[in-house]
Amino acid sequence: MTPPSKELPGSQRPTLAWMLARPERIIGFGLGSGLIHPAPGTWGTLMGWLLWWLLLGRLSDGWIAFILLVSFAGGCWVSQRCGDALGVADYGGINWDEIVAIWLVLWLLPSGFWMQLVGVVLFRVFDIIKPPPISWLDRHCKSGFGVMIDDIVAALYALLVAAILIRLGVLP
Template identity: 40%
Template structure:
């Protein structure tokens, strides 16, 4: 079941996910092929990368975010075009980038990873304004990515508030 009328359910897995490296990346290394909650699985796949990104200097993590976001605009648009769909629910590169945004400048540790995961999923699923509007009205690779980028920004702001209130857990 999808929440977007033009979104193809993840149950309809194109075989190209396993043969085309761009499709494999867009589908979160295959996590987007899982039949239930592919966005949640894609978000989980992003988590092991975060300790690696946190080893970068702050500006390096910021640069990585910019590059993966720009790459995602192209990648998600290309794969959607290749599959001849507006958006496939199994395309989860956008969730991965949203997770990485959420945890930029957040302390290291499994508690912060778990809280960040939950906060990002909350905003990605709830889609408060303007995320919902963008999800419905912006198309192509930018549209696929932008709602999750904004969910990541909202989650990042919430995480920064938690860091400020609770400090290092």
């Protein structure tokens, strides 16, 4: 790991100027949503939902799968770079992981506002409470990959619970 950025002394919170200084920081901080406190992860999830509605939701499954793969791989690099610059492997403001994970949820759930809202809420619940193996991944994988993978597992939990609720007739 490289030493923390000299642009951000001590435990100072990243600023807009700091984020805008490097393209990977803009992406890593979810186009600025990671600078919003409290709950930068929730703001990242909401940014991901907005981007879904504006850009991704109308694409073919092949394109969405491709974008998810590239966004995950790029997110590993971006998260690593941001974490190195901050001197904190999984700084809360790095929320590209939430954006990519919510895209996975939104892609695989039935479309419609209410179903997507359920997906967003379920994802946030699992991302916050971190049941195993999410908690294990969060504690032991301190790299860009670790930042990304625990949110993907939270997305899979959200999808599993949504599928069960749909099968039981609780959700349409």
